[in-house]
Amino acid sequence: MNIGRPNLAAANPARHDTPAAEIITSESSGRWAVALRRELGPAVVVHETRSVAECWETLAREPASFVVVEVTAGNLEALLSRLARREREFPRARVAVVADRRMAGYDWLMREAGAVAFVISPRRAAALAGLARRHLANQPDEPTGTTERIWNSLPWKEYATT
Numbered sequence: 001m002n003i004g005r006p007n008l009a010a011a012n013p014a015r016h017d018t019p020a021a022e023i024i025t026s027e028s029s030g031r032w033a034v035a036l037r038r039e040l041g042p043a044v045v046v047h048e049t050r051s052v053a054e055c056w057e058t059l060a061r062e063p064a065s066f067v068v069v070e071v072t073a074g075n076l077e078a079l080l081s082r083l084a085r086r087e088r089e090f091p092r093a094r095v096a097v098v099a100d101r102r103m104a105g106y107d108w109l110m111r112e113a114g115a116v117a118f119v120i121s122p123r124r125a126a127a128l129a130g131l132a133r134r135h136l137a138n139q140p141d142e143p144t145g146t147t148e149r150i151w152n153s154l155p156w157k158e159y160a161t162t
Contacts, residue, residue: 026055027070039129064092066135083113
């Protein structure tokens with residue numbers, strides 16, 4: 001007997017199929033977002049924000065996102081405060097920090113605060129895009145309906161074939 005996962009999309013036509021995670025950037029110029037789009041291609045949506053506060057508002061709507069935020073002298077304190085709370089508020093999100101070369105000395109401070117990467121050159125956008133791709137690929141599908149949440153919680157789910 002073949003026990004398979006039910007076709008939940010057919011059972012629930014109102015199912016919301018948006019991704020559980022996205023890429024969010026926070027920077028003043030847009031150059032990092034452009035570099036990431038070039039590396040990731042058109043299939044990946046990069047949301048641009050212009051402040052740490054706006055970035056975290058967007059993150060609240062997509063709490064498993066990969067965030068790329070630019071640190072400046074003007075937002076250093078606000079960013080450190082958000083990074084310190086990120087693990088508790090958004091445990092599935094990851095934050096990479098980008099900066100101008102003048103801020104290179106803040107590398108280990110940002111990493112200690114929770115950044116997964118610290119990049120000072122847009123020429124390193126390929127490495128940043130690789131981190132983002134891995135993060136997005138490792139995000140589980142979000143169960144949206146009661147039937148799917150119950151199905152995912154069953155103890156024998158790993159033995160069922162799809």
